[in-house]
Amino acid sequence: MKVWYRIRQWFMAVMIGIMTRQPKVIKGSGSLARIADNLEKTGKKKVFIVTAPVFIEWGSLNKLFEALKEKGIEATVFSKVVTEPTVELVMEAFGEYKKAGCEALVAVGGGSVIDCAKAVGALRATGRSIPKMRGVLRVLRRLPDLYAVPTTAGTGSETTAAAVITDTIDGKHYKYMVNDFVLIPRYAVLDADLTLTVPAKITAATGMDALTHAVEAYTNNFASKMVKERALDSVSLIFKNIPLVYEDGSNVEARDNMLYASFEAGIAFTTNFVGYVHAVAHATGALYGILHGEACSIILPYVLEQYGEKVYGRLSELADAAGVKGASKEEKAKNFIAAIREMNEKMGIPSKIEKLKREDYEEIIKRVLKEANPLYPCPVIWKKKDFEILLDKLIKE
Numbered sequence: 001m002k003v004w005y006r007i008r009q010w011f012m013a014v015m016i017g018i019m020t021r022q023p024k025v026i027k028g029s030g031s032l033a034r035i036a037d038n039l040e041k042t043g044k045k046k047v048f049i050v051t052a053p054v055f056i057e058w059g060s061l062n063k064l065f066e067a068l069k070e071k072g073i074e075a076t077v078f079s080k081v082v083t084e085p086t087v088e089l090v091m092e093a094f095g096e097y098k099k100a101g102c103e104a105l106v107a108v109g110g111g112s113v114i115d116c117a118k119a120v121g122a123l124r125a126t127g128r129s130i131p132k133m134r135g136v137l138r139v140l141r142r143l144p145d146l147y148a149v150p151t152t153a154g155t156g157s158e159t160t161a162a163a164v165i166t167d168t169i170d171g172k173h174y175k176y177m178v179n180d181f182v183l184i185p186r187y188a189v190l191d192a193d194l195t196l197t198v199p200a201k202i203t204a205a206t207g208m209d210a211l212t213h214a215v216e217a218y219t220n221n222f223a224s225k226m227v228k229e230r231a232l233d234s235v236s237l238i239f240k241n242i243p244l245v246y247e248d249g250s251n252v253e254a255r256d257n258m259l260y261a262s263f264e265a266g267i268a269f270t271t272n273f274v275g276y277v278h279a280v281a282h283a284t285g286a287l288y289g290i291l292h293g294e295a296c297s298i299i300l301p302y303v304l305e306q307y308g309e310k311v312y313g314r315l316s317e318l319a320d321a322a323g324v325k326g327a328s329k330e331e332k333a334k335n336f337i338a339a340i341r342e343m344n345e346k347m348g349i350p351s352k353i354e355k356l357k358r359e360d361y362e363e364i365i366k367r368v369l370k371e372a373n374p375l376y377p378c379p380v381i382w383k384k385k386d387f388e389i390l391l392d393k394l395i396k397e
């Protein structure tokens with residue numbers, strides 16, 4: 001079984017290495033408004049802007065609107081995305097896109113906003129319905145240029161090849177993915193000004209989500225040279241900057257570094273997947289309503305510890321990037337895990353999953369195995385009993 005898993009994972013790694021691409025980066029304070037320059041350069045006269053109502057309310061897009069006006073570029077704004085987009089919402093947005101004759105997309109917001117814009121782009125590119133594009137490699141056509149502008153540093157949505165869509169079939173709600181490399185945004189716009197108002201708790205959770213992306217992509221098997229470089233840089237930036245943005249949210253330079261770290265971690269996991277930390281975070285997060293990043297940061301040190309000596313080498317390299325010292329690979333690896341625990345504690349992130357209940361183990365493990373095996377090339381392949389051991393460490397009794 002394990003050999004078959006590894007062959008499948010190696011094949012996926014090769015395929016992704018061939019097919020993936022990276023967004024071009026427009027970065028730095030004020031880069032949101034610079035989208036207008038790029039649209040002008042690429043000859044686009046009509047742009048469709050997808051966002052959440054709150055960003056219109058706060059005036060977060062005003063500088064972009066001014067810049068577009070100055071260049072004579074017409075903007076159509078769709079600001080109805082408040083949660084994961086439904087098929088109906090995407091269809092409504094696409095209707096407005098077509099009506100206005102838009103030629104490019106700008107998405108300003110979190111994962112849901114960026115996913116909605118990706119789905120609109122996929123509809124424009126293919127003329128197919130969303131359910132027909134469900135699954136892997138069902139789009140296969142170039143989307144209109146998409147500028148993804150994240151408003152938190154962590155999810156890495158500006159780099160990913162997937163859009164999560166909610167659908168209703170026979171009265172039941174389903175969540176599914178449209179997954180295709182053509183969905184990777186053409187541009188990632190990393191403007192720290194948009195993240196300055198993110199509260200400390202969300203800053204901590206999303207930042208630790210980014211750290212988990214980098215660490216899981218790096219410790220997974222089959223990490224390419226590019227994945228390793230991106231992940232190491234991301235870890236180095238996060239260790240230096242997360243304490244700064246947690247203490248002072250208005251530190252633009254540190255916010256800028258966190259956005260770039262999140263982008264790099266996004267590239268790393270889009271290419272080499274996440275791992276068991278994410279699988280357990282998804283299952284427990286859905287059951288108990290825990291913030292995704294917070295769930296990741298609680299679970300991360302326990303999973304790394306349980307991988308044992310198999311990951312000492314890889315963790316010691318991450319420790320070097322993070323500036324964590326040790327006399328041997330084993331000591332560096334252990335000190336790196338301890339440093340993650342210390343960061344969690346300083347940012348008020350709990351060390352256990354407080355709502356975890358023993359009677360839910362079975363359901364959690366069922367979901368985790370379904371998500372992670374054989375897809376994620378984790379450094380050690382775990383079975384049911386390994387997850388029982390892990391959950392016993394995470395439970396607060």
Ligand SMILES: [Fe+2]
Pocket residue numbers: 155209210212213278292296
């Ligand atoms: Fe994540």
